[in-house]
Structures are given as C-alpha cells and as structure tokens.
Amino acid sequence: MTRIGLLDSGLGLLGTADALFNLAPDADLVLAMDPDFTPYGSLSTDTLEQRALQSAGVLAEWEPDAIVIACNTASVQALEAVRARYEPTIPVIGTVPAVKMAAGTGQDFAIWATPATTGSEYQQNLIDSFAADLHVAKIACPGLAEAINVADLNKIDTAIEDAFTQMGPGMETVVLGCTHYGLVADRIMAARAGALTVFDSPMPVAKQTLRRIGLEPAGVGEDQHGTGRVLATFASGRRVSLPQALDAYPAGKRLLAREA
Template identity: 50%
Template sequence: MKIALMDSGIGLLAAAAVVHRLRPDADLVISSDPGSMPWGPRTTEDLTERALGCARAAAAQRPDALIIACNTASVHALAAIRAELEPELPVIGTVPAIKPAAAGGGPVAIWATPATTGSPYQRGLIHDFAAGVEVTEVACPGLADAVERADEQAIDAAVADAAARTPRDVRAVVLGCTHYELVAERIRAAVQPPAAPPVVLHGSAGAVAAQALRRIGAVPRPEAAARGRLTVLLGGREAMEPVPAALAYPEGRSLAALVPAGA
C-alpha cells in the first residue's frame, strides 16, 4: 500500500503521521513546494497550477490514494486535481472540522489563514453545519509561515495575536489550516481560560487519514510491522529527507525515522 500526501509545505506532516500510525506497513509519499509558500495570497489560477504540480509529482509515484493535506488547496484546487487524476487515483480533500465542532455546541472559533477566513467556502460550511451555533472566524496572519520555518518567537506572536481575537468563552477551536495542527498544544494553552472546562481542538488529520484508507478498501492495522518506506518530493524533485524544519515537530521526527524509498 502506498499513500501520497501533498501540501505547500510541512502542514502535511500531521496527516502523514496519522497514516503512518494507522498503517505502519504503508509506503508514504509526501509532495510539497515550500519555495512557493505561502499559497494563500496567490491568485486562484496560480495556486491551482502549483497545487497541480505537487499532485502530479505525487501521482507519478503511483500511490493508491492522494490526500490534499492543505485547506487552501482544497478550497481552490481540489476540483481541478480530481478532474485530472480521478477515477484512477482517489483524491481526498481536507475540510475544516466545523461539523464535529458545532455538534458539541458553541461558542466555536475557526482559526484559518486570511485567504480562507471569510471565504464563500468556509461560510458555506458554517451555514451547512453550524446553523444556530455562535461561530467566530479568526484570521491568523503569519502563523502558517512561522510554523513552516519553525520560528518559535513568530509562532508565539501569531498565536497570541489570534488568541486575543478569540472569544474568551469559546468551547471549541477548529484548526482550519493543516500547519496549525503541528502547534495544537500552544494554541490550546493560549485560548484556555483559567478554571474553565478544557477547550476542545478540532483538526482534520485523523479524518482525512481514515477517509484515505476507506477509499481504497483498507482498514487500520496499527499493529502491522513498521516496514513502510518514505519518498520525499520537494518542488517535484526527490529529496533524501523532509526540510530541516520538519524535525522541529514530533510528527516530522516520526516520519524521518522511516527508511527512504530509494535506500
């Protein structure tokens, strides 16, 4: 079994780590283009072409499924990627976990990139799945970039800025960018009011990993032998390992322990 994941940068690490945990026997392909980040400020046409480039590079490795582990790419380029690659290759997009967050009642905050915050796509999800629930959209300028660079001071500053604009009585926070899942505990600490019930964070990594397995008729086997191999593609070219910043996060270190596919 071979599962591919793509993103502009290291936001794909969260979903890749879950796939590896569920199926340690599966080969993984991670395809990104960190030199073109951030994708959010780009035009839809430019973003779509860059996302297609990452998707094509991953598809050339002949995976069984491809996860678009990027909210921005899923918003703007998922249809184009599916039109080109499906039905031969199942493509799984990443949707902010607004539905499960709203199911627990409000207030709910959605942390997302400025490009996604307020977009018709996100507003549509709120309308469809969070009707009657108090929802606050919180743009997080600079947070994804800071996570990509593993810049501790910039991460803390961006998290603090977003937390200051998050209602203090919030009960759940949707992590609307895959990069944010790599710093989930920092976000939780920043939004947790003293002496209040724990704020629940809702990411997408677990859901998209499980959906990828379902699409190819596979089931989780976390007890399987860890014999999966890793292929890293940066800007379409094969690399020996993920970018150095990936090693700043547990998810990246868990993948770095995999044997390179070419070894």
C-alpha cells in the same frame, strides 16, 4: 504494498502523514511540498490550481493508490481541478476543517485559518451547513503557517496570542482550519488559561483516505512499528531529503525516523 501521495505548500502535510502511519503502519508515503510558492493563501486561484496539479503530477509518477491534498487552502481552491485530472484512476482526497465535529458539541466555537480560507465561500458554506445556529468566530491567522514551516517559535507564539485576542473570552472550542496548525496544538492549548477543546482534521482525513482505497485501519493509538516508509520527498518538483525543521515537532520526528 499500499502507497499514498500527499501534497501541501509546506509542513502542514505532517499531521496527515503521521495519522496515516498510525492507521496504516505498513503503507508507504510520497510527499510533495511547494516551498517556492508558499504561502498558498497568497496565490490566485489559477496559480494555486497549477501548483497543486504540478505537485499531483509528481506524486502520480509514483503510481499511488490515492493522493491526499493535505492543505485546507489548496482543497478549497484546487481539489476539483486535481480530481478532474486524476480520478477515477487515482482517488483524490481533500482536507475539510472539522466544523461538523465541533458543531456536534452544541457549543460556540472559533475557526483558525489562513486569511484566504477564512474569507472563502467554502468555509462559510460549512458553517451554514453544520453550525448555522451557533456563533462561529472566523479567526484569520496571518503568518502562523509560515512560522511553523521554519519552526520559528517566537513568531508562532506571537501569532497564537494574536488569534486568541480575536476570540471572545468565554469561547472554549477551536477548529484548526489549516493543516499546519495541528503541529503546534500543544502550544495553542498552553497559551489559553482554562479548558480549551481543539478539533483538527488529520485523523478524519486519514480515515477517509483508507476508506477510499478499501484498506482496513489499524487501531488508533496502538504502538505501531510497521514497515511503511517515506519513499521520496519533493520540494517544488525537486527531489530532496525531509527538511530538518521537522525535528521541532513530534510528528516530524516520527516521519524523519521513517525516511527511506
């Protein structure tokens, strides 16, 4: 039976977990969140590496086929440390913003991310590699991930409006550079009059995870009712039930239904 571990500071791992269940409905998941140290963007690199390694250690005890760092900030600052600890025994997959996919449209675009990711050399290197000939607006969204963690819809909508004020009026493409943001993609699209194209990372990350472990994905979008379950959830190392805040999001509802 396939078993995959996911780690993040909070609810941002929901999108990737949901995508994995869509592609591999019989896989089991183990989730490690870190509410005692959220938001990860406020931590030093050394502290963030320690937190990611701690969560990865919890997941490794379940002998997963792979560990997914379902967090952009942690992937930027801690992916190599986690890989050095666990590969090649356990493949470790990071999360990369969908910059390449957005650049493929040939249109200027914005990247919404945490302040830490927005100012990172890692994100700038992605822009330089795939979108050097395009105008890319780097939009920091302070407080949005934190509001999503507690399902505070008023703060979510305020943060979304603040992000749009930083974008040019003619820009119609957004890359979600934080895994939390996909949980409110519907609210992001509803807040902008006119057409808006949103690129997110969970499905590409899920596909890459299955490639790394040699598992053939099921058809995307098919009605999947597999045997896969959320075997265990951890909060800063403590065994817990899935937080009820998940019920505010469609992906969260689906995850709650799969809790063992």
